[in-house]
Amino acid sequence: MQRVVDLSTDGLHVAVHRGFLTISQDREKIGQIALDDISAVIAHAHGLTxxxxxxxxxxxRSVPVVLCAQNHAPVACVWPMEGHHLQGARLNAQADASRPMAKRLWRDVVVAKIRMQAAVLSSLGREAGAFELLARKVRSGDPDNVEAQAARRYWPLLMGADFRRDRSAEGANALLNYGYTVLRATICRAICAAGLHPAIGLHHANRGNAFALADDLMEPYRPLVDRLVVNLREAGTESVDTDAKTELVRLTTLDLESPQGTSPLHLHATRLAQQFAAMCLGEGGKPDLPVPPPPLVLAGLGKSAAETT
Structure with missing residues (x-):
């Protein structure tokens, strides 16, 4: 199973030995994991060597290394220059991709995100009928910014009227930061493995954002993190502790339905990135965007952490 390695203890030494990533503290090895089993490395700690x-x-192995600030938000990422044998052709095709195609895909991404938000709210017994109407209003490129309209409705319904999404805040915001970081790293690896560049986005185009495409493609998966964070908070978790990290990382193994069958989230994301690469090359096809899981599955996210607290 693909695993996310979280480095959150200060003063660790990280090395490679005979196909394994090894972790040492005070010159004593405390853990190792096969390189081929790693999907991402996330570093939060001080004094890592x-x-x-x-x-x-x-x-x-197309494994990104994500460097994070104290609030668990990513500040840098080391990603491979050569992640695919067709990378040159795919990078050129990605850079030259037509705007109409990119705008159509962005529309599909926004629709999938809004429907996932609706499913999350419905699983909590909250009114979500307006979200289906919003999803139907999204046009190519989302010129009306329906995504933002949905967000303005979504966060108060999900977290309460006083909640504000603030990347520098603690509590729920820190949990969301960590969950999104794991998700971003997972999507970034899928993009690199597909021979694409994460900085060339569909919609996000900030020149300072080196992960624009990852931020685009992760949008439909974000509400899954949100629902898990709600569950963790209901169980009394307000900080990014070990149990919370375990559950947020485990989200990458959540089974998602698709026209091609059921697959874990990390494989679903890999397939989505491959499909986008094919679209850039003019090979057509429709993106395999995530379909909302059943309400009981959403309600069960993170429950194993709750049972241990």
């Missing part, structure tokens, strides 16, 4: 060999071996 590692050699360039670590980054080289991870890059050879």
């Amino acid at each position: 590692w050699s360039s060999t670590v980054f080289t071996r991870l890059a050879e």
Whole structure:
């Protein structure tokens, strides 16, 4: 199973030995994991030491290394220059992709996100009828910014009227930051493995954003993080502790339905990135965007952490 390695203890030494990523503290090895089993590495700690060999071996396997601030929001990412044997052709096709195609895909992404938000609210017994109407209003490129209209309705219904999404805040915001970081790293790896560049986005176009495409493609999955965070808070979790991290990372293994059958989220994201690469090359096809899980599945997210507290 693909695993996310979280480095959150200060003063660790990270190395590579015989196909394994090894973690040491005070010159004593405290853990190891096969390089081929790693989907992403997320670093939060101070005083980490590692050699360039670590980054080289991870890059050879299209594994991103995400460096985070204290609020668990990513500030940098080391990603592979060569993640696919067709990377040159795919990068050129991605850069030259037609705006109409990108705008159509962005419309589909926004519709999928809004419907996922509706499913999350419905699973909590909250009124979500307006979200289906909003989804139907989304046009190519979302020129009316229906995504923002949905967000203005969504957050008060989900978290309460006083909640404000603030990347620098603690509590629910820190939990969301961590969950989104895991998701972003998962999508970034899928993009690199498909021979694409994460900085060339569909909609997000901030010149300072090196992960614009990852931020685009992760949008429909975001509400899954939101629902898990609600569950964690209902169980009394207000900080990014070990149990919360475990559950947020485990979300990448959540089974999602699609026309091609059931697959874990990380494989679903890989397939989506491959489909986008094919679209850039003019091979057509419709993106396999996530379909909302049943209400009972959404209600059960993070419950194993709740049972241990």
